[in-house]
Each structure stands twice: as structure tokens, then as C-alpha cells.
Amino acid sequence: MLDVRDLSFSYGKETIFDNTRLTAIIGELTIIKGESGSGKTTLLDILALKYGIHCDFYFDNLDLKIKENKKNYQDHLYYMSQKPIFCYDLTLDEQWSLLRKMYSAHPQLEEFISLMGLDDKKSSYPSQLSGGEQLRAMIINMFIIQPQIILMDEPTASLDDEYKTKFIQLLHILKEKSYLIIATHDPYLFKEGDKIYEIKDQKFHLIKDSQVQEKEFIIDALKKNNINWILYFFIMKKHHIFKEIFTCLLVSLAIMICAFSTNIDNGFLSSFEENLKTKNNQSVLVYKSLDSRYPTYNFDITSSTYFPITDIEQKSILDIQHIKQIKPKIILSTYVDELSAKEILPSFHILKDNEEIYNYNDTIEQLKSDNNYNYYNLFIEGIEETEIEKYQTYSFDKHEKGLYLNQSLLNRLQLKADDLKDCLVKIKVGIPTYDVSGAMEITIPSGEMEEEFADDDFSPANLINCQSVELLLPINGILETGYESNTLVTSDYAMYMLSDSLEALARSNPVDKGYTVFRKDTEDGMIEVESQKDADLVFVYTPWQPNAYTVAIDHIENMQSVVNELENLGYTVDWEYNQYQSYAESIRSTKEMAKVISFSFLFFTILIVSGFHFLKGKEEQKLNLWLNHIGYYRKKDIIKVKLQKYLLNAMITAIVSYVLLWIVNYISIYVYYTPYIINIKSWLVIIGISIISQTIIPILWEGIYHVKN
Known part of the structure; x- marks a missing residue:
């Protein structure tokens, strides 16, 4: 009853x-x-x-x-x-x-x-x-x-x-x-x-x-019985297909822009970081600069400074946080007399089966006619195994003291890679013996004119005294041309040898002690005198020490802080960032702008969704009344059913947002030739905002306004 x-x-x-x-x-x-x-x-x-x-x-x-x-x-x-x-x-x-x-x-x-x-x-x-x-x-x-x-x-x-x-x-x-x-x-x-x-x-x-x-x-x-409400919510959407599509696209577009703007800074930074990593740029080149107005080491190695870095200075560099390793940067040039560099030609030959197949001197006239004034400068530079793996295009038999030729040099020699298999390079290089401290008159190349320093005819300098040695070295392989690396001098005149082998070669002619030379400036030029009291200039010869070091840094994010510390210690630092300063500044401003856009669109998205739920309030209440009518009386039962609807909305919105993001990616590739980076952060932003806007906000709305006991 x-x-x-x-x-x-x-x-x-x-x-x-x-x-x-x-x-x-x-x-x-x-x-x-x-x-x-x-x-x-x-x-x-x-x-x-x-x-x-x-x-x-x-x-x-x-x-x-x-x-x-x-x-x-x-x-x-x-x-x-x-x-x-x-x-x-x-x-x-x-x-x-x-x-x-x-x-x-x-x-x-x-x-x-x-x-x-x-x-x-x-x-x-x-x-x-x-x-x-x-x-x-x-x-x-x-x-x-x-x-x-x-x-x-x-x-x-x-x-x-x-x-x-x-x-x-x-x-x-x-x-x-x-x-x-x-x-x-x-x-x-x-x-x-x-x-x-x-x-x-x-x-x-x-x-x-x-x-x-x-x-x-x-x-x-x-x-x-419990049923799968998602299927019926799909069917309900079919009844308002155009309204549902419009609503979904509008919300998804806002979420996509939010995800795009949130992650665009990471996209730029990742692209920049990958660019630097590709260039092997987690290392920097450190040396003592002659003058702030003078060209840097990578600009022209013939104009480089030769101030050695002492053992104590090496230790102070290693003490800097985030530095993993420090290795000497060795470059051995073809040996020429410093006073008549443009008159003495490098000695460079390629031999196969004891027969000469190439002589560098044969190309000199062509180089001169091309106004190429660097023809006298050939050099061997140290290279790491990782760089060989990255840039090698041809590989021959591997020798510890073998050479790797630059493809650009090979093109200039008018030789093919196949011609160099089992070949030897005979080259005369300068093995360093002394660092010569003193002063020198320097000029800065400026087009066809040479601009002299106005404040002083002579500037402090350090030169390297070398002893000529002829080497016979096998060819290990060819490195691709056109790449850029902060730790390599990428020149048409470069050849490469494993860094450890080249360092051993550079240290193969050690001297025990140094000596001093006194010079006086006379009307007939500089003459050597016997005592310091009669001298205008003093040149001190000390056993040679490397003058530049490659410093490896643990992570690209720490690059700037390490560079700042090295520069504060008085060193000149060459690294790829120097060539990307404006780009990096643009990234920073873009990152700040992206944050503003991200939060603006996040607010805009939530505002849109809240507005939709306000406008759809009567529809949702009708649906709740119907759920009451068919047996769902309690708030938690209705919310359990409606949760499936809102999770479905979140899933559809997330998928559409992701598709829109890929469309943006393809547009980016087509317009800028650079893809937008879609990574886990993009997914998290899309999923997070979709759930917040399409599930959490509606459920809160249900609990507060629609569902009644």
C-alpha cells in the first residue's frame, strides 16, 4: 500500500x-x-x-x-x-x-x-x-x-x-x-x-x-541496465549537425590557437636548438683576442692571435659550471715564411702508387686569375669522431693519422672521390716550437684598402715559431661541403685529422727552454741588439702551448651563461649564437608575445564555452528532466550520464583541435619551409583545455544550476 x-x-x-x-x-x-x-x-x-x-x-x-x-x-x-x-x-x-x-x-x-x-x-x-x-x-x-x-x-x-x-x-x-x-x-x-x-x-x-x-x-x-550513452549522444548530435559542427570548430579553433601560441616559443627554440646541435654547437672556441677591433678566429685564421692559454688559465676555465671538457684547438698550416707569405707556395701533392696525380702548384695560376689571395694557405685542422660520422660522405681505409679532405677542396682540385682511394697526401706543414711574445704592426683588411690602427703603430702580439716538416699521410675519406660548425674552420683550404692525432703531431717537436731577442727600431728598420737597454722591442721565445681551446658545454640551455663567464674572464668566444643574436632576440620577444596570446586565448576559449553552456542551459535542463523522467532521479546519476556526453565533447574537440594544428603545420611548411613543432606539450595543452572547457566547466555548471535533487 x-x-x-x-x-x-x-x-x-x-x-x-x-x-x-x-x-x-x-x-x-x-x-x-x-x-x-x-x-x-x-x-x-x-x-x-x-x-x-x-x-x-x-x-x-x-x-x-x-x-x-x-x-x-x-x-x-x-x-x-x-x-x-x-x-x-x-x-x-x-x-x-x-x-x-x-x-x-x-x-x-x-x-x-x-x-x-x-x-x-x-x-x-x-x-x-x-x-x-x-x-x-x-x-x-x-x-x-x-x-x-x-x-x-x-x-x-x-x-x-x-x-x-x-x-x-x-x-x-x-x-x-x-x-x-x-x-x-x-x-x-x-x-x-x-x-x-x-x-x-x-x-x-x-x-x-x-x-x-x-x-x-x-x-x-x-x-x-547500464548502457553506453556515448552512442546516443552521437545520435543526438546528428539532429543538430550544422550547429554542432560550427560550435565544435569555433571551440577547437580557439583551443588550437591556444596550443599553437603556448608551444610556438618551444617550436622556435627547438628549431634553433636543433640547428645549433646540427652544427655541433654545444662547444665553443675560446682564445685570447689581440684587439676587440680585430677579426675573430673563425673569420680568418691567418689574422688570428697566438696568445697561449696557460695551465692555470685552463683550470680556471674548467672551474666554470656546466663545462664538461676542454681540448686544445690545433691547426697546422702549410709552412711559409711569415715575412714573405704570398711569395712562397704551399707544398701539396697527391700520390697514388708512388706516382703524383696532383700538384697544388698547377692550380696557382687559375687561383690568381680568380683573384683568390688565399691560395697560399692550406692547413690541417683537428676533428672529432662525432663530426666525421655526421659529415662523412666517402670512407676509405681508416688510419689513425689519416686525412679527411673537404669536398669543396676536392672540387677545386678537379678530382673525384673515387680517384683518391688508396692515395697519399704529401704536404709540408709547420710544427710549432715557440710562442714569440712581443709587438707587431697590424692592419685590418677593408676591401681593397687597408685601414691601419690610428692609436698605435705597434700592438702587443704573440706569434708562433714553426719548424717545417714534410708529411706523407693516407686519405681516410671525404667530408661534405657547405656545412657549418663552430668548432671547425670550414674553408675550401681545410683538411682534417683526428684531434688527438693532430695534437700529438703538433707536440712532436718539443723544446726544453726558451730565449729572448732584443730589437731596435732604426732608420734602416729593425735590427737585433745585444741588451735590453738598447732595445725598443723585446721578443721572448717560450716553448709552444696551444693558443685556442674547444670548450664543451653540457647543454645548449647553459650556453649563454657559460659564454658570459668566459667573456668576463677576458676571453674571446666564438660560437654560433653570435651569428644568431637578432634571431635569438626575436625568439625571446616571440616567447613573451606567445605567452600573452596563450593566456588570452585560454581565457577566450573558456569564455566561449561558458557562453555556450549558458545559451544551452535550457536545452540541458530539458535533457535532465527527461533523464529524471526515465529513471535518473539523483544528481550523481545524472552527472554520471552527462559525464559521458561531456567526455565525448572533449574527445571530439581535442581531435578536431589536433587536426587544425596539423593544418597549421602544413601551412607553415608551405609558407615558411619550416614545420611547426607538434610535441607532447601541444597534446597536453589541447587535451587539458578540451577537458577543462568541455567536461569540467559543464559538470560544474550541472552541479550548480541544472541538476536538482
């Missing part, structure tokens, strides 16, 4: 019910009649627990004030109000299909659908039905859900006489297993009622009681 005792209820100061009672049993049709405004609908709302529990309310002798009993009651309740409740984005057939998966439908369901004249309306949306058709469709829902408590408010209001008769047939089927309570003023139903209450003077007056025998009927637990 349903038993409502001592019911009192008021709206403000107006009393609707005053200490009255109502009962209903399974197997009888209970009718509530009364004048308009007497409280018929209010009574049904009370029985549906919309206002909580305001009286002693028992369901099968279970007190509904107990939470678990109240839950059991709600799970068996179906309330058909005057305004039909549907999911307007699903057809009737789609809604019935969903309900069939949730509940055990009546075996005569298809017969009832035909009886209600809805066979040809199955593929229609609720908005395409008349009021009477909507009411008949609502009745069909009850035969799918088969609830044990049915409340109806004016169910025949939109039915003609034919369908009223058919409807009454169905009511008598429903009442056999349900508490069936109908509020109405329709005389058709008065005749069919087993028990009729009239509301008058704030009381329930029993005016008809057919004394239907109360059945011994145990309410079974209503089985509501």
Missing part, C-alpha cells in the same frame, strides 16, 4: 492540505478530482517527492523518511506530467530503443504502439508530433519502463474519444502491477476509477471505493 498520513502543505501563507490522508493499492485505479487550483497537481508533485517529505509517507509499509526507502520508492516511480517530457534530439524509435536496453519492455509493446496509432511516427522527432501524439508516445514509455508507481496529471487532455477509449484499456493493464494515481477532471476517467478522492476544503474526501481486494504483491527491484 501507498499510505500518506497527516498530510499538511502550504504555499507561503496559503494552506493547500491540512492534516489529510490518502491511500492507494496495486490493482486499483485511484482518481484525484477537484476544481482547478484545488491542489491536484500539487498532490502529484508531493507524491513525486518534489518538495521532500512533509508527512508520514509509507511505501509497502516502509517509512520514506529513511533514505534507503526513499531511494527505493524513487527508483519505481514514473510521473507523467501535463507537459510531455522527451529527448528532443532523438526520434521516438531511438528513445524506445534506448529504454529497451535499460528496462525489460512489456511483451505486447509493439501491439500497444499500434493501438496508439504510432507505427508511422517512430522515425519522427517529438517536435514533429501533435500534442495528442506526444501524449500517446509518453504512455508507451510506461510499458517499456514498467514502473510500480505511476502518477499521471490530466493524461487525456489531448486525446479524442477514440484514443481515450484505447488509453483506458491500457490503464487497466497497467494497474494490475502498479500503483496508478491519476489527477483529472475528465468524466471518462471518473467512470473507470476504482477509488476516487475529491479535494475539498484542504482535505481528501473518498467519494468512491470499489473495495478492490488488496493484492499480496511484492515489489521487485526495478532493473535498470
